[in-house]
Amino acid sequence: MALRRHIVAIGLNHKTAPVEVRERLAFSSEDTAQILETMHQHHCVDEIALFSTCNRVEFLLATQDAPEAVEALKDFIAEFKDTPRHTFEQALYVYNGDEAVRHIFRVASSLDSMVVGEPQILGQIKDSYADACNYGTCGVILNRLMHKSFSVAKRVRTETGIGDHAVSISYAAVELGRKIFGELEGKAVLLLGAGEMAELAVEHLVNNRARPIFVANRTFERGLELAERFRGTAIRFEEIRNYLKEVDIVISSTGARQYVLVRNDFKGLMRARRNRPLFFIDIAVPRDIDPEINRINNVYVYDIDDLKSAIQENIEERQQEALRGERIVDAAVVQFRRWFRALDVVPTIVGLRDKMEEIRQKELKKTLSCLHSVSEKDRAAIDRLTTALVNKILHDPTVFLKQDGHKDMKSLRVDITRRLFNLDESDEKEPEPEA
């Protein structure tokens, strides 16, 4: 008879641990193999997976002794990272059972991320799961749990607007650009200066097929370097005003102490542009673009604070959508619990017997309704015959389920039996595990 299994999530994230703790406990991909294989050999760890990103370090375990497994893992982390337990123990959270399942569903659905709705987390979790599969540390339980978390994440993304609105400066700039120009394809971009955020914004615009790209930098060589990176053209800083006639979007991040462009620079410019809209994204602090320019017809100036407030609105919108995501997660937790509880041998045997008995009764009723000349005595005999048949058919599967063996094999046998006899009819069809 199998012991009861437990699912445990143990880890820390941006909410519970400062960055220096997260840095210290982050595991590289080279570490992963050693950690998973070592912990998997521990007598109370049946299955294990590890997710390590810049914002979180999480272990997911299937175990028969949750407290001991957690303690063993804490000791192992302390030893592996050569750091005392007390330095990180406060930051750790431990979730058991349903709470652990809910947690992993929330993480995969990006409901637990620093930026709710960011799409990268699901990919990172899929990669981590693939690693665990490669090292053979995932079994029936974690396979099922991970695949379920992928389908929950997909549902949350498609059924809510959690990822609809821009929540980064560069995305917000692109979103605004679309509201002005419709399509960004073929829109000429001028990059003034070279800040990391400005470069990121240009990258996003290029991804939206904005072309051509012009780069103006006080150091021409640096401008040339950037222009090559974006397959654009480097121009002299003094040529900016001439190019304002040509471009549609200007991204500025120069570090100058005063405005690079003032309202007077625009005399006659809009006429020369035939009033085509001009969009300034001013990421510099102090600002490069005179805010008075925003008052000119068909010119739009957004500085870093404007973009940040736009993002804040979007974040609030996402939080609203996240509430709908939580409801999807809650329903999925209940569904998973049903499957997980059924992994015990006894409910599976009971379920199997109930199913067979139901079939027996149905067929018996159908047959006896056609036999009008059968006596009560004969009916009882047929009843006994079918009961004996069912018992004999079920004998071997029952022995197969009850036999002792490796801890993973028990879950596997139960899972195979449940699939073979279709005992989870109410459960949704799960995707086949990937290779």
Added chain:
Amino acid sequence: MSLFSASTMACYIASSIGYQGYILFQKKYVYRLANIVLFIGFLCHTGAIALQYFEAGHVPVQNLHDALSAFGWAVAGVFLILQIKFHLMVLGALVAPLATLSVVIAALLPKPPVELAPLFASLWRTFHIGTLVVGNAAFAIACLVGILYLIQENTIKDKRRGFFFRRLPSLKLLDSVGYASLIVGFPMLTFGIITGVIYAQMVRGRFWSWDPKEIFAGITWLVYAALLHERLAVGWRGRRAAIMTIVGFVILIFTFFLFFWR
């Protein structure tokens, strides 16, 4: 009221509600449904006008009742044609109520008997009013698009995001639809004024009599001509063009009512 007219009104009201629903809930199927209902309404309206034509023996654009009803029909028709190219979904929320308002007011107005001029003159009058009605409908849509443009431009300029920012399309699309409406409306207005001048010569014996409605028609034409010229010559677009479009339509509406009340 004929069955056609009643169905028209019902469809226009239903589509107005549908388009408002789309604006609120942002569900595409609601928009599609509203579009279908508006199209059915347009067909019923076409049927009603055809019926009136066969009953009266002339195109029913001879008095304010007829002209308003025809205006509603033209607004719905021009909008449906523009939708094929531009898919400006939010516009329906303004166009359908305008078409509804036109047919409702038309239904409430009395129908004075029409004094038909001799056949040839009557033909010019029909052309004159018919083309002006279609032109006016196109300018009405240009005006509504101009209003939407100003709303969206204000939200972007003032950095106030929210309800309208999310629901209204890009400035580029609004500007393009406004321009397309002008391109449809201006030749119609021009043709309408020319046929009106010819009709005046036939009926009154002179082309131009400095009548206020003639003066206002001339002013309207000049406003739109200036707007189009500036757009083509120096690329006038955006806020200024939207305001001019709205001003032009206000003068146009004034002229329209002046035409029938004098």
